[in-house]
Amino acid sequence: MTTYTIPTTVGFSSVEFGLENNNQVFESPLSNSIQVSELTGARWYATFNLPPMKKANALEYIGFLQRLQGRVHSFSGYDPNHRSPSGTIAGSTLLVNGASQTGTSLVLDGGANSTLVLKAGDFFSVNSELKMVTADATTDGSGDVTVNFVPSLRSSWMIRIGLFLYDRLGGKSSFERSKFIYLNQQFNENPLKENFKSGYMYSDLFVDDSRLALLNAEDAINRGAKIYVNTNITKVIRDNEYWSVYLENGEILKSKVIINATGPYTVSVLNNIFGIKSKKKSNNY
Helix, strand or coil, rough: CEEECCCCCCCCEEEEEEEEEEEEEECCCCCEEEEEECCCCCEEEEEEECCCHHHHHHHHHHHHHHHHCCCCCEECCCCCHHHCCCCCCCCCCCCEEECCCCCEEEECCCCCCEEECCCCCCEEEEEEEEEECCCCCEECCCCEEHHHHEEEEEEEEHHHHHHEEEHHHHCCCCCCEEEEHHHHCCCCCCCCCCCCCCECCCCCCCCHHHHHHHHHHHHHHHHCCCCCCCEEEEEEECCEEEEEEEECCCCCCECCCCCCCCCHHHHHHHHHCCCCCCCCCCCCC
């Protein structure tokens, strides 16, 4: 894969530039409760708009787009509204202080004392990955500074641990487990940028959560269970060997065992329905 430079003969008329976070939202079809899971893999998106131009200039851009061959190759783009940092980091002697740093912060040293080196909204790159500063970064009296940014850095060992857990949680499967690969050996031509020499290969599947919940409910009914959809419990009372469960429709159920499988509402249900005061913080949505 080759990285090309976008033509600069004609400037952009407008640019939309931003970060798309990789979040997943799970909504229960029975209780309508919502859980949000923050995952790795955030990516940048950009829309470049060009103004009307002469034929010669237009042909230059058309040729550039053809060289990309769809998604085979890539190009270096930029946000014209933020071509250079607002801070004083350009030309400074700041260096990364410590190897194997991960997450959403980097510790740098070797800068001028008490200097604003990067401002919130500034861009910089780490191993060809674009990052945006989320808070002003000012060096201390020793010239050290911690830069906070998004998206997060990812290290090889963190990815490997995640894939190891992924394989184990997936159980037995006919799909191949994850493995470490050298890109130049795995493929005839490196499909990524030249500075990416290795990576991981894994199988990925997904399940329609709402459909799975319905199938579980149908299976439970076939086994003699009774399903109450969108029915709240008003209170629960312990009566000798049984629990008395009071429903909002007026019914009272008797059971020896109750399973509190309410996800993020577990503590709230214990406090408000069972009358059991939990020491954990309640999530009231």
